[in-house]
Amino acid sequence: MTDNNGQIASGTGWQSGEDLRQQGYESIFNLDLDNDGHIGEPPQDNNDDFDNTTNTSGYIEVGGTAEGTLEVSGDRDWLRINLVAGNVYSFAVEGQALDDTYLRFYDSNGNLLEENDDYNGFNSAINNYQAEVTGDYYLGVGAYADTGTGNYIVSANNNNQIEEPPQDNNDDYDNTTNTSGYIEVGGTAEGTLEVSGDRDWLRINLVAGNVYSFAVEGQALDDTYLRFYDSNGNLLEENDDYNGLNSAINNYQAEVTGDYYLGVGAYADTGIGNYIVSANNNNQIEEPPQDNNDDYDNTTNTSGYIEVGGTAEGTLEVSGDRDWLRINLVAGNVYSFAVEGQALDDTYLRFYDSTGNLLEENDDYNGLNSAINNYQAEVTGDYYLGVGAYADTGTGNYIVSANNNNQIDEPPQDNNDDYDNTTNTSGYIEVGGTAEGTLEVSGDRDWLRINLVAGNVYSFAVEGQALDDTYLRFYDSNGNLLEENDDYNGLNSAINNYQAEVTGDYYLGVGAYADTGTGNYIVSINETPLPPAGYSSSNGYGQINIQRAFEQYLNVTLAAADALGGNSWTLDNIYAPEVWRQSEGFAGATGLGAVVAVIDTGVDLDHREFTGRIVQGYDFVDNDLIADDGNGHGTHVAGTIAGAYDDFGVTGVAFDSEIMPIRVLGNDGTGYTSDIISGIRYAADNNADVINLSLGGGGYSQSMADAIEYATNRGSVVVMAAGNSGGISPEYPAAHAINNGLAVGAVDQYENLADFSNLAGSTTIDYVTAPGVDVYSSIPGDSYAFYSGTSMATPHVAGAAALLSGYDPSLSAESIADLLTGTASNTISDSSVNYLSSANLIYDEITYGNAFITAENVSSFSPEEFSGILIGRASDTCQFENFSEIDNMPILPVHQFEELTSNLYALNFDGLTDAYSYVSELLQQNYFHYFEFDQAWTVA
Known part of the structure; x- marks a missing residue:
């Protein structure tokens, strides 16, 4: 507040708007400080009917109305009302x-709870307020913008009760649970609203679990309103104008068996006239037009x-006809049902239990035909298939089918069939072995018996030889289907990581996709070792703990450090501060002497966080030495690793380490395999101690795997983002951590795995977690931002590796990876670790499917696939001049070859008319060991 000289007065504190107005500040500042619609004192109104405070004399009963007047502009009338806790008003x-009303609602202290303008035209309403406490509340009536004057009517209703209508001795139905009105399910009832305010209740008996729909259609009654009440008269649902001015409540599932009530009224309780109300059970259908030939x-x-x-x-003879067919099912078995229209154009299929309750329904599963697939029967006995037409408007004949997914149709008779498709099969396969077989005719399925041990984990696969497209099923000892898979790896099928529940016989069923193929196959089974203690298929070895890694390596105990807090919580969570400081027998580690290659979008070379700690990198996108960042992702990653320890911005995990910026992703955050593997080899060849790969999105790449192995063997710890797709195992390149490097998932501040983070997977790999949600770090232009992703988690682990490498340069990449995995959070106590997140994981994304093109499999690719850039591994004897010796093949210009590393080339086949034949010849003549398609990658 200001004093008389216009200076701020001390010690005045905050004051109410009314106090400020009374002290003249509204006029001084020309502001409406008390929000009464006026600057200064409001117009004097000695005739004001109701005050606008909790001292008002205005009062309204629940279920009643009150009238009042806004005598002058800015007037607001408050009316006290008493409500009961739990009731809805x-x-x-x-x-x-009064032309344009405005309604406010206040608690007992005058605090605004709700307000509304123009709910219905220029009138206002607040609906369905549930009182939290019993006692006084206040309704405040005003004008829009506090500019109008005039009289008004305010009303208040308890939605748990209804208003008493005007007395009408001729009223057909009461509006209470004592009503004489009644309606049958499936029937209709007529009634009349004789006077304004009349509401008619009709009793109806419903069965628990069934689903019903109710509707009211006005005849002379113009605008209907439908309410639905339970046996005690409590409002359950209401509807206005579901269909034009008619009302409906659809798909209500009764919770209990017994009486309910339909309440028919008029909108705003102002209309009169007759109506028709209907009630239908959605689990049954209306009686179709009479058809004696049905x-x-x-x-x-x-x-x-x-x-x-x-x-x-069967035939739908008339519109509205529905045909039910009884079928007997066995509990536990899985079935599929389908209906195909013949003359019937658009089918609709429903499925009912033994009492006629609807279980499932389907329209247009396949074109205009319908199907219900993979229904597992809960009980043995009768069920019903209901065949109808879409919207019940079509007629014509149809064919309905039902199949047990646990069995197969009897194939065409084949006296030479090698294996039966039942538990009596002669087929057998040993764990760790293979078996061969043949599908002799279309529809043939071969079963092979196998003996498994409870608790052990197994993987099964089938590879087609002459059989083009395989399908694999897996059954228990009784022939019940447990799992199935199609096209796990190309056209081959596999079921991975099945943990046997009981010891005994199981069965592998080999078939063809859609049961249409024939030919020979090879099926295999292998026992998958259980993950080691301390490994979870969800978060691998858990969150890294740098303090524990150093303690284990040095056999010391490090002193605790004060938490940094704030945006540096990520460092606290991985115990980095404990490692920076000196302890007894430990000089501390800050990353001094370690070089971390950030293979990304580049790094802001001028950012204050990296002053004096940038070593020479390379830009493989623009092919120059300036690996600057035009995206921001790489700079954020680098800040987490090596941001300066200067009480400003961000502090990196290894703040004394050096950054080697390598740009392989463009300003849009995308790049290609050829550049990434070049970046990895550049980093390894230039003595990077740690390589950070916060990228993903591609598939398996043999050349990528080779590059990561090369870097690991050269002493570089390769740290890779697990991916942000939420998958059950890491994406590539992180999936290569099964052999080399570390995969990193993301956790939040409370060490919960982020929703987006890919899981570790049931195949054991070197997978750890680190903070990756709302991570604060550097971005270009000496700026900072919060990012989330496994890309943000990865540099925390890269920084941890740099701390170890900088402290002891003699540590190998494998030793550093072992220290970080062996001291992560899950290794503290492995008693609670869930080794397999599911006993029966079908898909494990760590696969070598479609890995590369070789002389053996090149024929499985189509010529159309051979365009653009392919990456190839040349043989040791391959020389450029040899390419001219390929008979009848064009010489590929030298400029279309790019040597990525020794014996690894990128070949650009754009414009070559027969690239397929060219690649085939290079492979067949052993000039190249393999080729693979260049892939697109992106930031993670």
Whole structure:
């Protein structure tokens, strides 16, 4: 506040708007400080009917109305009302001479709870307010912008009760649970709202679990309103204008069996006239038009029947006809049902239990045909398939089929069939072995018995030889289907990491996709070792702990450090400060002497965080020595690793380490395999101690795997982001951590795995976690920002590796990886680690499928696939001049060859008319060991 000289007065504190107005500050500052619509004192109104404070004389009863007047502009009238906790209320104000109303609602202390303008035209309403406490509340009536005047009517209603309508001795139905109104499910009832405010209740009996729909259609009644109440008269649902001015409540599932009530009224309780109300059970259908020639009834009394494994034909004779067919199912078995229209254009399939309750339904599963797939019967007994037309408007004949997914149709008779498709099969395979077989005819499926041990984990695979497209199923000892897979690896199939629940016989079922192929195959089974103690398929070895890694390596105990807090929580969570400081027998580690290659979008070379600690890198996108950052991702990564320790911006995990910027991703954050592997080899050849790969999105690449192995053997710790797709195992390149390097998942401040982070997977790899949610770090232009992703988690681990490498340069890459995995959070106590997140994981993304093109598999690729850039590993005897010796093949210009590393080339086949033949010849003549397609990658 200011004093008389215009200076700020001390010790005045905050004051209310009304106090400020009374002290004249509204006029001084020309502001409406008390929000009454006026600057200065409001117009004097000695005739004001109601005050606008909790001292108002205005009062309104629940279920009643009150009238009032806004005498002058800026007037607001408050009316006290008493509410009961838990009850639900609606309030409305309708202007008479007052044109545009505004309604506010306050608690007992005058605090605003809700407000509304123009709920219905210029009238205002607050609906469905549930009182939190019993006691006084206040309704505040005003004008829009506090500019209007005139009289009004305000109303208040308890939604748990209804208003008493005007007395009408001729009222057909009461509006309480004592009503004489009644309606049958599936029927209709007529009634009349005789006077304004009349509401008619009709009792209806519902069955728990069934689903119902209710509707009211006005006849002379113009605008209907439908309410639905439980047995005690509590409002459950309401609807206005579901269909034009008619109202409906659809798909209500009854919670208990017994009486309910439908309440029919008019919108705003102002209309009168007659109406028709209807109620339908969605688990049944309306009686179709009478058809004495109907083939099947639409109830559980139907004469229709279908065998499992068979088909049945029928006809919808008239619009609205639905045919039910009884079928007997066995509990635990899995079934599929389908209907195909013949003359019937657009089918609709429903499936009911033994009492006629709807279980599932489907429209247009396949074109205009319908299907319900993979239903597992809960009980043994009768069920019903209901065949109808879309919208019940079509007619015509149809064919319905039912199949047991645990069995197969009897294939065409083949006396030379090698293996049966039942548990009586002669087929057998040993764990760790293979077996060969043949699908002799279309529809053939071969079963092979196998003996498994409870608790052990197994993987199964089938590879087609002459059989093009395999399909693999896995059954228990009784022939019940447990798992199935198609096209796990190209056209071959596999079921991975199945943990046997009981010891005994199981069965592998080999078939063809859609049961249409024939030919020979090889099936294999291998026991998968259980993950080591302290490994989880969710978060691998857990969050890194740098303090524990050093303690284990040096056999010392490091002193605790004070938490940094704030945006540096990420450093606290991985115990970096404990390692920076000196302790007894330990000089501390800050990354001094370590070089970390950031293979990314580049790094802001002029950022204050890296002053004096940038070593020469390379830009493989623009092919120059200036690996600057035009995206920001790489700079953020680098800041987490090596941001300066200067009480400004961000402090890196290894703040004394040096950054080698290597740009392989463009300003849009994308790049290619050829540049990434060049970047990895550049870093390794230039003595990078740690390589950070915060990128992903491509598939398996043999040349990428070779580059990571090369760097590891040269002493570089390769740290890779697990991916942000939320998958059950890491994306590439992190999936290569099965052999070399570290994969990194992301956790939040509370060490919970981030929703987006790819999991470790059930195949044991070197996978750890680190903070990757809302990580604060550097971005170009001496700026800072919060980023999230496994890209942000990875540099925390890279920094940890740099601390170890800088402290002891003699440590190998494998030793550093072992220290970080062996001291992560899951290794503290392995008793609670969930080794397999699921006993039956079908998909494990660590696969070598479609890895590379060789002389053996080149024929499986189409010529159309050979365009653009391919990466190839040349043989030791390959020389450029040899390429001219390929008979009848064009000489590929030298400028279309790029040597990535020794014996690794990128070949650009754009413009070459027969690249497929060219590649085939290079492979067949042993000039190249393999080729692979260049892939696109992006920041992670």
